[in-house]
Amino acid sequence: MRVICHPNNVGELGPIGLEPDERSQPVCPGASGHWLTGIAIDMISYLYYSVNQMAKTDSLGVFEQVILTALLTLRDNAYGVTIREKAEKLAHPKAVSIGAVYVTLDRLEEKGLVSSWLSDPTPERGGRAKRCYRLEPAGRRALQEAAVTAKRIWDSTADAWGRNWARAK
Amino acid sequence: MAYPPEIIEDAVGWLLPPACREEVLGDLCEQYVDAARYAVNMLTVAPRVIVSQIRRNTDARVFLATSCAICYSFASGLADFSLRSFLMHADPLTLLRLAIPAIAALLVLLVRNGYSDSEERRLRAITLDVAVAMGVAALTQFALLATLRFDLMLPRWCPSTGTVMGWLFAIVLRAIFPPEMRLPAAMRSPD
Incomplete structure (x- = not known):
């Protein structure tokens, strides 16, 4: 009209x-x-x-924190498969797909929180190289801040819901 | 040790963007149990890494400029076209007619961004990408013709002038601002 x-x-x-x-x-x-x-x-x-x-965006999502923690604990052996296994343990009982790990690692690398390089090819991977990852100083700082916040949340909830609840978890 | 069938691995390799092909194929190979699980893994991984590479290689400003250039190319073929008049008075059907070929071309360019390779930064590759994108845009008009949706087709010379102009604009924009491959630490050893 x-x-x-x-x-x-x-x-x-x-x-x-x-x-x-x-x-x-x-x-x-x-x-x-x-x-x-x-x-x-x-x-x-x-x-x-x-x-x-x-x-x-400066703040980290929960899954990003999980991936950074996996990188922190895996040290030199951090690549797709091991990161997914570690992330699944950390995120238990949630399942973690390797696709989600790649996407998150890509985003973290773009933010400058992690860096990557290709290692030498290995026979168990059909002669293909691994992309290894490591935490950068900015990633360490971001993870430290996230851990401090998580600790404060944990303490507050333990105060509110009781120490027995905290121990049971 | 079991390895995935070569034919499936080749197909997966062809589907994955070159920037992450090596490590993703290696990881999938390491997790190989049987062909069915390999296929499921591949189907869950491939779309995510493709989208991730598109997001990574696409500069929002360049994409926006390309979108405007392609939309302008198709709109400029309209009779007595004036940008001001178009922005003020274009009716929804005209916008829809313009959107169909423009969105088709832009989707192809986006997907090609995901498959960009540092070795591929040549004018020939850019020309080919844009030619495919504008070809798909032109094909949408044939598809509309074949399905007798004349009301959604661009009038008269719009598809041909739009395709040629869009091709030129997009080539110039992609040649000046090629899809970035932002892998700051790729191929770099920690030592």
Whole structure:
């Protein structure tokens, strides 16, 4: 539906897809698709902002903390398979897929919290190399902060729910 | 020690992005028990690593600029096109008509970003990527024609002018800002 409104609100050429005589009719921009263009521009801006913010996020997610802890304990033997096994123990009883481990390691590497390198090929892997990972100083700091926060949460819940609950866990 | 069948491994290797192919195939091989479990592992791993590589290699600003250039290319073929008039008055059906080929082309470019390889940063590879993307965009118009959805097709010369202009714009943008392969520590030993 096209809404006729004040002539001052009309663009110079009128809406596209209309015959020239139809274009001479004043059309309110808000009533004939202008809102849709606005929504599209808003969505693109939001998407752009979200993608930019995603890489800048400083706080660690729970799974990221699990992966960093696995790297900390595995030291020089940290690669896809061993990290997944360690992460599964830490996240018990939740199952951990190797795909989720790759994605998280990729994100942590992009944030500069871990670094990776390719090791020499080994026969048990069909002659393929491992990508080994290690914690960077920024990763250590982030993990320390997360551990301190987790400790405070643990102490507070133990105070609130009782020491017996804490011991049972 | 059991190894996965070579034919399945080749197929998986072809599916995985080159940047992470070596280690993912090695890890899958190390965890190999039987062909069925290997296939399940592969199906859960492959989509995640592809999306991860796309996210990693795609610069949001360049992608946004490419999106605008491709949308502009298709829109510019419309009769008496004026950007201001278009932004103010485009009706939903016109936007939908423009979105179909543009989204198809952009999806192909996104997927190609995931498969970018540092060895591949050549104008020939960029030209080929964009040609495939714009070819898929043109194919959407043929698909609409074949399914008799004339109402969703772009009018007259829009598909051809849009394809050619979009191809040129996207090549220039990708040549100036090639898909980044951000692997800061890749191939680097700790020593």
